[in-house]
Each structure stands twice: as C-alpha cells, then as structure tokens.
Amino acid sequence: MFNLSLKTLNNLTFESIKKLTLKKITFILIVLLVISCKNELGKQSKKPVKSTTLNLKYAKGFSIKDYGTYKVLEIKRPWPQSEKEYRFALLKDNSDVAFWDSKKNRFDNIIHLPIRKIVVTSTTHIPALELLNEAQTLIGFPGIDFISSKKVRQLIHKKKIRELGKNDGLNTEILLELNPDLVVGFGIDGNNRSLETIKKSGIPVVFNGDWVENSPLAKAEWIKFFGALFNKEKEADSIFNHIEKNYMDAKLLAQNVKTKPSILSGAMHSDIWYLPNGTSTEAQLLKDANVNYLWSDTKGSGSLKLNFESVLVKAKDADIWLNPSNYSSLESLKNANENHTIFKAFQNKNIYTFTNTTGATGGVLYYELGMTRPDMVLKDLIKICHPEVLKNYKPYFFKPLE
Template sequence: MAEKQLSRLLIGIASLLLVLGCGKKKKNPPIEVAAKESQIQYATGFTVQHNGQFTEIEVTAAWPGSEKSFKYALVPREKLAVISLPRDAYDAIVAIPIERMVITSTTHIPSLEALGVLESVVGFPNTDLISSTATRQRIDQGLIKELGTNENINTEVVLELNPELVMGFGINDTNKAYDIIKRAGIPVVYNGDWVEQTPLGKAEWIKFFAPFFQKEMEADSIFNDIEKSYQEAKVLAKNAKERPIVLTGGLYKDVWYVSGGKSWMAQFLEDANTDYIWADTEETGGIGLSLEAVLEKAQQADYWLNPSLHGTYEELEQANIHYHQFSAFSNKKVYSNAIRKGATGGLVFYELAPQRPDLVLKDLISILHPGLLPSYESHFYRPLQ
C-alpha cells in the first residue's frame, strides 16, 4: 500500500513539473534575433553585420582587383565557449575585445588612436615609418616591437608576442609570413582601407576597426564629426569665384605619374572646386605620361601639387631642368604633402590623411582659394622652399 501511494505521489510530481515546464515554454518562446547590418555610407570594401551573439565582418576588396572575399566572425570572449560556428564558413574566428594585436600599415594607427585602443598594439613592421607621437613613445618604451617588413615579417617575434590578431594588408594573398602565423593559430584579418578611392570612404574604415574592440558607437560618433567637417568645407569651397587649374605628380624614371580622374586625390580636387586637368579620365590610380605630354596640357596650370618627394625648388630643378618651364614653378605655386615628417622620417600625410580627409580638404582650400580660410594653418601641405 505504501509503495502504491509513493508511486502515485511521484507520478503526480512529474505531471506537475511537466505542466509547469510546458506552461513556461508557452509564456517565453525562444527569441530569434534578426541579423542587423551596420550602416556604411561611403566605404565599399567591407560590411559589418550583427548576428545576435556575434558580429560578422566581410572584406570584399582587400587589394585592388581582388576577386576573393574574406569573412570574419567576432565573438565576445564570454560567449566563445558556448557558441558553435562552422569554422569552414569563416577565414578567422576572433575573440573580442582584442587586447593584443599586430598591425601592418601606418593607416591603421589613427583609427586605433581615435578609438582609444592604441595600447593593444604590440608589433609593427618597419616602425621608422610611424610618425604618430603617441605611437612613437610606445615604440621607444619597448611596448611595440619591430617586425622587419610587411613582405617579410619576422614570424619568430610575432609568435613570441602571441597576439590575438594580426591585421594585415597586401597586394595579394600570397604572403608566406601570414600563412605561418595562421598555422600557429593566430588569426590574420585583411584590411583594405588603402583600396578605397573616395576621401570619406577611406575615413569610414574606422567602423571596420571598432567591432574588434566593441566600440561601434564611438566609431559612429567620430566618423560623423569628420563627415560633417568635410561637408562643411566642401560647401565653403563652392563660394570661390574662380576654379584654379591644377597639376599633380612628378617624374619617376622618365615617367610622370598624375592622379587619375577617379582617384582619391581627384575627388579632393573636385570637392575643393578646382579644374583638375585629368578629371575626365577613368583611372582610379596614377596615369603614367611623358614629360612632353604633361607640358602640353599643364604648362600653364595655376598650381602644382605633390611633385614626387621634392621639398625645394632647387631639388626640383636638379631633378629635371625642364620643370622650370611650368608656370606653377616660375610663380612659386608648388605645394607638397611629403615635407611634414615624423621623428624617424615617416610621412605624416600617408599615415593620418586617410582618416582625416576633412583636414586635407581644408588644406587644399586654403592654398587654392586664398581668402576662404584666412587664419587656417595647414596640417599636411607645405609650400616648396
């Protein structure tokens, strides 16, 4: 009799638990989190999609002409053990926020500084190229190690540093050092900020860095300020009464490379309200021309920008005596973005300008439209001496 009563009691308890369990499921059904894509307005080389518990980044243009896309899954550390992702669907699965990383391009530095995560950088190839004062201090303190060159990274030092991520850049995917690093279990993430061909497109790559540090809101705010500053400068340039004629580039081994009409520099010159001589061309990079071809079209140009790496008129004339035939040379209207350098010779323009296109545009307006920014001090461009 006692056994029957115990059996009935256990059945009753089990039934009650079953009812309660079913009731709980009905009241709280599983929540399906829809994927949400971050808004990218100008950059064309990457996308960011939030999939509830992790973030997916796809790089569609890691280098010019790249036909391969790279996908990366960014998973919060506390969820890494409980989230199951198909590893063959991603080129790397990265635990975030990143605490130790190697970067490979000076263009990465301004975004990391702006986001306040510079302390995460532990290695860089060819540190002499870095001009940032804050980053140079960390190099001098031994907190950022020298890694050789990007084409031949010292993988032994990288493995000793044990970074959680190597942010790479390349002209293709055949970097043997990256293969060694990946085989050691260290994720390599390609960054294609340098491939973008519009000023605001390059600057928007700060939104690429942000998810690795869970700093998306900060990145949005920083970029919005840059965009606002750029657009205000662009509107200001429209007040100019004249559109000066502009020449770019200089000779390199008997070939004069001017900026193509669809290039980053050509967009700056359009937004600065100028008449750029090669604006109607379709090239996104440089166009190689003979000295004679440039003289024919640009001899009477009002301004000459970026004359190779020369910083004085004497250097220019020594490089090629025919340079003095240009009106911009005779009228002392030649300006360079390669004069301002860091403590070890790194060019400030190529490091900071991609992230601060608003400052580049204001530099150009102050030079090409004297009077529109009368008290402005140039950040990148300097007149030749």
C-alpha cells in the same frame, strides 16, 4: 470483518476510482506541460537570431552584423581584383568557445573580443587606434621608424612596441613570440607568405582594405572597422561623424568661390609622368576643393602614365602644382629633370608638397593620418587654392616647395 455491504463496497470503489482518475489527470497535465515547454523551446531555437547591421554611409569594402553575443565581419574587397570575400566571427566576452570551435569551417577565423594585443602593418591603421584610445594595444609593427604619431612614438621609446621588419617579410619569430590577439594585414594581392605562416599558427589575420575604397570619406569610415574590434562602435561612429561634418562644411565653403585655379600634379620619373586619374580619391579631393584639375575627365584604377610632351601641352601654364612626387625642394625637382622648370608654377614657385611634413624619425605624416582625416586634407587644399576662404587656417600637411 470482511462482511461489507454492497453499498459500502460500491462507495469504496467509487472513491478509489475518483482518486485514481485525479492522479492520472494530474500526471497527464504535467506530461503535456513538459512536452509543450520542450516544443516551445524547440521553436525558439529554430527562430533566426535578430541582428543589427553596422551603419556605413560610404565604405563598401566591409560589413558587420551584431547578433548580441557575437558579430560577423565580412571583408569584401581587401585588394583590387580580389575574388574572395572573408568572413570572421567576432566573439564577445563569455561566448561559448567549444560551440564556436565546432563552427570554424563556416568562417575564415574566430576572433575573441575585445582585442587586447594587436599588430597592424600599415601606418594608415595607426590613427584609428589613437582616436579610439587603443594605442596601448599595439605591440608590434613592421618599420616603426615610419610611425609619426607622438603618442605611439612614446610607446616605442618605452619598448612597448616591437620592430617586425617589413610588411612583405614580417619577422614571424618575433610576432609569434608576441602572440597578438589579431594581426591586421595589408596586401596588394594577398600573396604574403609570412602572414600565411601566422594564420597557420592559429593567430587570426584580417586584411584591411581601406586603401581600395574610391572616395576620401569611404576610406576614413574604416575607423568603424577598428571600432568593432574593440567594442567601441559608438565611439567610432561619433569620431567619423565629426570628420564627415568637417569635410562637408569645408566642401560647402569651397563651392562659393568665383575662380578655379588650374592644377598640375605629379612629376617625371624615368621619362614617365605619373599623376592621379580623374576617378581617384586625390581627384575627388580636388573636385571637392572646387578647382580645375586638368585631368579630371580621365578614368582608371591606377595612376596616369603620360609622356612629358602631353603634360607640357596641357599644363604648361597651370596655376598651381601639387604633390610633385617625393621631391623635397625646387632644386631637387630641377636636378631630376631640367624640363620641370618650364612650367609656370615652377617659375612662380607655386608648388606645394606634403613630403616635408614628417614625424620625429622621418615618416611622412600624410601617409599616416591623411586617409583617416580627409577633412584636414581638404582644408589644406582649399587654403592653398582659395586662400580667401579660410583666412585663419594654417595647412597641416602641405607646405610650399622651397
């Protein structure tokens, strides 16, 4: 039985070796394929994730990069002289929470999108929520009587929005009870103890620096900041483009006027006359309205503080007086300081203010909507200063002082 020929033995050995070799080759190929796949995956994981940057034409105080499953928000200048920039990871739905928790040290906080419950702290934030159809997400505000928006006031009436006290002293007990997804803060220096308490509780706080921007359109462009929070970048972009076009069209109309009325602004308070400096957004609006603002050549980061004599010398015969502080009538302006009556604009009753355009509970509408809608502000100024340009337009914010 075991008596095989040499030839047969040789044939068996050859076939066995042949089969063995094929198995080894197949195994080696599989191993190489697995290693190759692992190496390729390793290479892919090391490749930087491509991002798209939010297009901003005017605003300098923030930036947003979208990496697909998350965004990175940077707040560059939340208040004047701010020395720190803030970074936030904005996670879209179904993001790996555990993964991001391990990276918290790279960001000031992690925010989950879209925002469903929000607290804002300035009336200037309200119009963005309304324009983006997200007013219903607002659940708390400090000083709800200052809110003029009819839609938001309806929510307040239905007790959908809670009173939170004052911006510099928020009622943290109520706010923590509300447990919002985000608090959009406002501060002049970052020293707000109540906001620090909120941050320590785990609720993200982002400071909005729209008011620090140095042009009307730059301030209005912060609607894109809110657009990113609600995953509504396209809607925010479309809204801003509409505002920008209206603004630029109005500016173009004003450039064709033949005369430029001289403009006085501000009023006396405790022997000091406060008025906008030439690099302020107010002065920019007057420039774009093509008028002769008498202090357009001044520079500074805040309001000008002048004595009465210097203002009288320059503006006694000014054609128009705009924004006489918070005085609501000619009588109150006269009673505050008899010297106000010396100016030609007072004698001609050519004084205009936005103070008297208020909401149902007394909030000044300009302080809420004016920053988001500079196109409407510019049209108001053009109508007042060049009535022949916008014949059928009725000013929205400004009214003559009675």
